[in-house]
Amino acid sequence: MDNEADLIEVPDDEVLQQKLYYSISEVAGWFKVNTSLLRYWENEFDVLQPRKTRKGDRLFRVEDIKNLQLIYFLLRQRKFSIDGAKNYLxxxxxxxxxxxxxxxxLTRFRSFLLEMKANLQA
Structure with missing residues (x-):
């Protein structure tokens, strides 16, 4: 992770398991991306298959969110192309x-260390 902008804020597994479905806007907020990008990735990656309501709203399961984390990691952090990420997956x-x-x-550990450092300086 090169900078703070790369840090996504997806809840940990224990918190994610509390709900069956998450809205596209909620998920986009965690990844700090537009909902249109998530819809694009859904079209590009077969592993993403959110449920759709009768209205057409997307509902993401924990499995979809985990797959989004992989896709985000490959595209944004490892700098893969779409085709490269598809092949890698x-x-x-x-x-x-x-x-x-x-x-x-490592991200959780880093946060813990930063919190500890702040508490020591207080």
Missing amino acids: KNNKQEADTQIRLVES
């Missing part, structure tokens, strides 16, 4: 899952 999904979990753990 097709051939290395398990490795990508492991990498994203590692990044999440």
Whole structure:
């Protein structure tokens, strides 16, 4: 993660499991992207399959959010092209899952250390 702008604010698994579905606007807010980008990624990546209401509103499951984290990681942090990310997910999904979990753990640890540093300085 090169800078603070790359930090997404997706709740951890325990919090995510509290609801079955999340709205597209809620999910877009966590990733700091437009809802139109999520709709575009949905068209590009077969692993994204949010449910749609009769009205056409998208509802994202925890599984979709996890897949979005992978896609975001590959496109925004690893700088893959769309085609490169598709191929990587097709051939290395398990490795990508492991990498994203590692990044999440390190991000939480970094936040903990920054909080601890702030408390020591207070």
